[in-house]
Amino acid sequence: MFAYILKRLIYAIPIALSVTVVSFVLVYLAPGDPLNAIAPADAPEEVIQALKSAYGLDKPVPVQYGLWLMRAVQGDLGLSIASGREVTAEVLSAVSNTLLLAGMAAAIGVVLGCILGALAGYRHGTWIDKAATALSVVGVSIPHYWLGLVLTILFSIWLPWFPAMGAGPGGSGEWLWDLEHLRYLVLPALTLSVIPMGIITRTVRALVADMLGQEFVTALRARGLSGGAVFRHVAKNTAPTVLAVAGLQIGYLMGGSILVETVFAWPGTGFLLNTAIFQRDIPLLQGTILVLCMFFVVLNLLVDILQPLIDPRMGRS
Amino acid sequence: MSATLPLPLPAAAAPAQPSRSYWTVVWRQLRRDPMAMASAAVLLLIVGAAVFAPWLAPADPYKASMIKRLLPIGSPGFLLGTDELGRDLLSRLMHGGRLSLLMGVVPVLAAFGIGTTIGLLAGYVGGRVNMAIMRVLDIFYAFPSVLLAVAISGALGPGMSNSLIALTLVFVPQVVRVAESVTTQVRQLDYIEAARMSGAGAFSIIRTHVLGNVLGPVFVYATGLLSVSMILASGLSFLGLGVKPPEPEWGLMLNTLRSAIYSNPWVAALPGVLIFVTSIAFNLLADSVRSAMDIRK
Amino acid sequence: MNAALAPTPAPHDMGGPAQPLLIVRDLKKHFPVRSSPLDRERKFVHAVDGVNFSVPKGKTLGIVGESGCGKSTTARLVARLMPADAGELIFDGEGVEEFRGLRLKEFRRNLQMVFQDSFASLNPRLTIAETIAYGPRVHGIARADHQARELLDRVGLDPSHFAGRYPHELSGGQRQRVNIARALAFDPRLVILDEAVAALDKSVQAQVLNLLQELKAERQLTYLFISHDLHVVHYLSDYVMVMYLGQVIESGPVERIYGHPAHPYTRALLSAVPSMDPEHRTQASPLAGDPPNPINPPSGCRFRDRCPHAHAVCASATPALRDMGRHSEHLAACHLNDPASGHPEAHQEQRP
Numbered sequence: 001m002f003a004y005i006l007k008r009l010i011y012a013i014p015i016a017l018s019v020t021v022v023s024f025v026l027v028y029l030a031p032g033d034p035l036n037a038i039a040p041a042d043a044p045e046e047v048i049q050a051l052k053s054a055y056g057l058d059k060p061v062p063v064q065y066g067l068w069l070m071r072a073v074q075g076d077l078g079l080s081i082a083s084g085r086e087v088t089a090e091v092l093s094a095v096s097n098t099l100l101l102a103g104m105a106a107a108i109g110v111v112l113g114c115i116l117g118a119l120a121g122y123r124h125g126t127w128i129d130k131a132a133t134a135l136s137v138v139g140v141s142i143p144h145y146w147l148g149l150v151l152t153i154l155f156s157i158w159l160p161w162f163p164a165m166g167a168g169p170g171g172s173g174e175w176l177w178d179l180e181h182l183r184y185l186v187l188p189a190l191t192l193s194v195i196p197m198g199i200i201t202r203t204v205r206a207l208v209a210d211m212l213g214q215e216f217v218t219a220l221r222a223r224g225l226s227g228g229a230v231f232r233h234v235a236k237n238t239a240p241t242v243l244a245v246a247g248l249q250i251g252y253l254m255g256g257s258i259l260v261e262t263v264f265a266w267p268g269t270g271f272l273l274n275t276a277i278f279q280r281d282i283p284l285l286q287g288t289i290l291v292l293c294m295f296f297v298v299l300n301l302l303v304d305i306l307q308p309l310i311d312p313r314m315g316r317s
Numbered sequence: 318m319s320a321t322l323p324l325p326l327p328a329a330a331a332p333a334q335p336s337r338s339y340w341t342v343v344w345r346q347l348r349r350d351p352m353a354m355a356s357a358a359v360l361l362l363i364v365g366a367a368v369f370a371p372w373l374a375p376a377d378p379y380k381a382s383m384i385k386r387l388l389p390i391g392s393p394g395f396l397l398g399t400d401e402l403g404r405d406l407l408s409r410l411m412h413g414g415r416l417s418l419l420m421g422v423v424p425v426l427a428a429f430g431i432g433t434t435i436g437l438l439a440g441y442v443g444g445r446v447n448m449a450i451m452r453v454l455d456i457f458y459a460f461p462s463v464l465l466a467v468a469i470s471g472a473l474g475p476g477m478s479n480s481l482i483a484l485t486l487v488f489v490p491q492v493v494r495v496a497e498s499v500t501t502q503v504r505q506l507d508y509i510e511a512a513r514m515s516g517a518g519a520f521s522i523i524r525t526h527v528l529g530n531v532l533g534p535v536f537v538y539a540t541g542l543l544s545v546s547m548i549l550a551s552g553l554s555f556l557g558l559g560v561k562p563p564e565p566e567w568g569l570m571l572n573t574l575r576s577a578i579y580s581n582p583w584v585a586a587l588p589g590v591l592i593f594v595t596s597i598a599f600n601l602l603a604d605s606v607r608s609a610m611d612i613r614k
Numbered sequence: 615m616n617a618a619l620a621p622t623p624a625p626h627d628m629g630g631p632a633q634p635l636l637i638v639r640d641l642k643k644h645f646p647v648r649s650s651p652l653d654r655e656r657k658f659v660h661a662v663d664g665v666n667f668s669v670p671k672g673k674t675l676g677i678v679g680e681s682g683c684g685k686s687t688t689a690r691l692v693a694r695l696m697p698a699d700a701g702e703l704i705f706d707g708e709g710v711e712e713f714r715g716l717r718l719k720e721f722r723r724n725l726q727m728v729f730q731d732s733f734a735s736l737n738p739r740l741t742i743a744e745t746i747a748y749g750p751r752v753h754g755i756a757r758a759d760h761q762a763r764e765l766l767d768r769v770g771l772d773p774s775h776f777a778g779r780y781p782h783e784l785s786g787g788q789r790q791r792v793n794i795a796r797a798l799a800f801d802p803r804l805v806i807l808d809e810a811v812a813a814l815d816k817s818v819q820a821q822v823l824n825l826l827q828e829l830k831a832e833r834q835l836t837y838l839f840i841s842h843d844l845h846v847v848h849y850l851s852d853y854v855m856v857m858y859l860g861q862v863i864e865s866g867p868v869e870r871i872y873g874h875p876a877h878p879y880t881r882a883l884l885s886a887v888p889s890m891d892p893e894h895r896t897q898a899s900p901l902a903g904d905p906p907n908p909i910n911p912p913s914g915c916r917f918r919d920r921c922p923h924a925h926a927v928c929a930s931a932t933p934a935l936r937d938m939g940r941h942s943e944h945l946a947a948c949h950l951n952d953p954a955s956g957h958p959e960a961h962q963e964q965r966p
Contacts, residue, residue, distance in 0.1 A: 014452075015455060015456060015459050016459075018456040018459070019456065019459050019460070022456060022460075023468075026468055026469065026472040027472055137597065137600055137601065137604075138597065140544070140600065141544050141548075141593065141596040141597035141599075141600045142548075142593055142596070142597075143547075143548045143551060143552065143568075143589055143592045143593055143596065144548075145552060145555055145571070145589075146571060146586070146588075146589025146590075146592060146593060147589075149571070149575065149578060149585065149586055149589060150586055150589070152578060153578055153582040153583075153585070153586060157578065157579060157582055158582070251461060252461045252462075252463075254461065254464075255460070255461025255462070255463050255464030255465075256461060256462075256463040256464070258463060258464065258467050258556070259463070259552050259555065259556065262555075262556060263575075273467060273468075273471065274556060276471075277467075277471035277558070278557070285468075285471065285472070289464070289468050292461075292464055293459055293460055293464070296459055296460065296461055296464075297459050300459070338739075338780070339738065339739055339780070506734045506735075507729035507730075507731055507734045507735035508734065508735050508736055508737045508745075510690075510693075510695050510727070510729070510735075511727065511729065511735050511793075511796065512737075512748065512749070513695060514693060514695070514722055514725075514726055514727050514749075515722065515723075515726075515748065515749025515750075515752055515753075515799075515800070516718070516719035516720070516722040516723060516749070516752060516753065517748070517749065517752040518719075518752075521752055525737075525740070525748060526737050526740075529737070529739040529740075530737070530738065530739060
């Protein structure tokens with residue numbers, strides 16, 4: 001078991017390192033000089049040189065990468081060109097907001113998906129199954145940014161139940177676990193939850209239908225076991241897969257929330273990324289992409305490590 | 318099983334109906350599937366409206382009018398109302414289909430071509446070449462696809478061709494993975510060994526024996542990507558990273574109409590309906606194609 | 615074709631009738647096994663571990679053994695479908711293991727193979743006629759299509775009904791006939807039949823075996839027949855070779871092996887076969903357990919931990935293949951047959 005975890009960890013290192021390279025190099029694909037974002041076009045040569053050395057842009061790219069990585073490992077992602085604030089601080093506050101949104105969306109999606117999927121699997125072939133399946137197709141086909149707009153129109157404009165934008169009263173201030181703040185979370189989280197909902201419904205439905213068709217369940221029923229006991233068996237056998245899918249979904253949602261955050265002006269990483277792209281704020285862009293991808297790599301790793309702990313069938317190999 | 322057949326076999330032992338190639342069988346299967354036919358009809362309608370928009374559209378999609386801004390659905394002369402600059406929404410939606418469909422379909426086609434080639438190579442050659450290719454692609458798997466698309470097109474800068482490049486780069490690793498795993502399976506089958514026994518070269522074997530059997534599963538996977546690609550492509554334009562104004566494009570229209578959700582919400586939501594309908598039709602068609610192609614053996 | 619590179623050999627009988635068509639010397643193939651990337655210790659499966667045999671022209675050599683004994687790997691090595699780690703392949707007096715490129719392509723026409731899985735060995739996207747004509751077409755033979763139809767007819771499939779069919783429209787027996795037709799398309803001299811009838815129903819099996827016998831006589835073919843079915847091997851073969859864990863443990867003329875098996879393993883295999891005579895039916899298979907792990911085969915005689923006659927000497931000394939005295943073609947690798955081995959049960963009466 002420890003050998004397995006060690007192997008996974010060692011395997012994740014080159015991936016993580018490559019992610020840093022890609023995050024760094026990505027920005028150099030862009031045409032134009034990043035300095036244009038800071039210095040006016042008619043700035044004197046000395047000013048440009050001073051700025052270049054201030055941001056380390058006068059050194060060759062591999063050296064820049066090395067320096068950047070050294071500092072990144074210590075938690076220093078540099079200064080935002082646009083705001084002049086520390087990128088690490090900006091990214092971390094945005095990440096906590098996005099994590100809140102993605103976590104809530106994943107929770108809603110997993111709960112709804114499990115209920116719908118289990119119903120569809122149990123009632124295989126009935127109208128319940130068909131409705132749940134249709135809902136899951138809608139979930140994976142719907143442009144969620146558009147769903148966000150529609151929900152805003154319905155529950156914010158038409159029926160003024162929830163606020164349409166922001167993360168709480170008084171702009172993007174501190175998040176608090178009270179009713180007032182939760183109201184801001186409802187629409188974006190609901191919007192974002194349709195993707196994991198659709199995928200988990202599909203997964204659970206297939207697993208449950210497959211499980212109920214298997215002989216050991218028939219044997220359990222033949223032995224007169226109650227529905228509850230059968231359910232426990234099914235739950236125990238589907239849990240590892242659902243966990244794996246759900247874990248990966250949180251990762252996808254961390255990245256996938258960009259569009260929804262834009263719709264609801266949610267002060268998360270998507271919002272930050274958008275700002276960074278349009279202001280050509282390179283340190284901010286690199287930092288945000290890096291942190292999001294590291295989240296994804298770590299989540300992948302956790303899923304890989306946790307899955308065999310729960311599922312004894314995957315213990316070896 | 319024809320257990321008691323004498324030698325040589327009588328002609329009657331052969332199946333009665335004429336033989337059909339695999340694709341003919343798949344096509345017949347699809348024609349009998351109402352869901353497939355319905356989704357195909359919807360897609361044809363949307364594609365038709367987009368392709369023939371210059372002749373079918375009731376108005377010029379670029380012609381703005383300050384006094385006719387944000388007319389509601391059903392206004393006389395403007396069946397689906399007007400947008401924030403007073404342009405006829407129906408005409409813009411029809412014209413918008415051209416760029417939206419193009420941006421949704423082209424990356425999948427490109428990724429299908431590039432990904433199948435790389436996957437075939439990696440799978441057929443195997444060994445270290447395979448390892449090297451797949452490990453590099455693993456890096457791209459460390460990025461969630463939306464983030465990767467936004468990051469690449471953000472880095473390259475806004476614009477249609479950059480969005481196309483970004484989306485293609487998102488899909489290539491996924492297609493390669495499928496093509497590689499199918500090729501690796503096919504490569505181990507006895508008919509490949511039999512072909513090698515005949516002294517055929519690698520190129521001939523890949524063309525005659527591997528490609529035909531790998532293309533099917535990869536094709537199924539690629540059709541499944543069309544829906545994702547539509548949503549992502551329009552999403553990039555929605556973020557302002559794709560098509561630039563004043564070009565009509567569904568995602569971009571959704572973005573510019575956002576300012577109107579308080580005054581004329583249903584008009585503002587319209588472009589999204591088309592993205593949704595196209596995406597769901599692609600998804601249902603892909604499901605049908607998948608089950609139709611599963612009939613082999 | 616470059617004449618200087620490869621002078622086309624006389625199509626048949628280069629070395630004369632006494633020259634065996636195929637001689638295999640000390641053939642070896644080890645597959646590396648790595649349990650994990652952290653595991654620095656290299657381990658190997660000794661799939662084929664020093665195999666020697668020869669096949670006379672126009673004869674059939676049957677190779678028998680349990681699954682995993684290396685018989686299919688041997689077939690693939692002979693067919694040059696995978697490179698051998700060591701060993702010599704002499705085809706009609708000519709060493710062929712160094713053949714590459716064009717030379718290999720030409721050589722391959724002499725040697726064809728029929729596989730066990732009749733479905734997996736046919737491309738599902740090609741018609742029967744296309745499959746048979748594929749090889750000749752690669753070699754630029756113009757009449758490939760016409761020839762394919764003739765071959766179909768020869769293996770008992772009416773070309774007017776079968777040429778345009780796809781594999782999934784045929785029964786297992788019919789598909790295997792197609793595979794045989796494909797193997798014949800080059801007019802080969804050696805045909806390797808790798809469990810070629812194993813997946814067929816008994817009655818269909820008999821028809822295909824008869825077809826193979828007819829074709830052999832008609833086209834002066836030599837067969838390498840690999841099977842775990844001892845009845846079928848008995849029926850088709852002139853010589854038999856028994857393999858165990860990558861090594862030959864007994865070989866000889868078929869009647870000799872079936873009548874007087876000299877190795878305890880061969881005896882166990884033969885007694886496990888349900889006899890046609892109800893009086894002689896054994897109650898239980900004397901061959902208990904599975905073959906040992908081929909990564910770490912037992913020292914000395916590899917069969918010793920399943921052998922009822924195992925003794926200390928079997929663990930310390932590896933028995934060599936030695937002939938059975940009067941029967942110089944009959945070879946077995948067992949200390950029981952060697953009075954000098956030190957095995958207490960070694961019988962003297964086998965040797966005159």
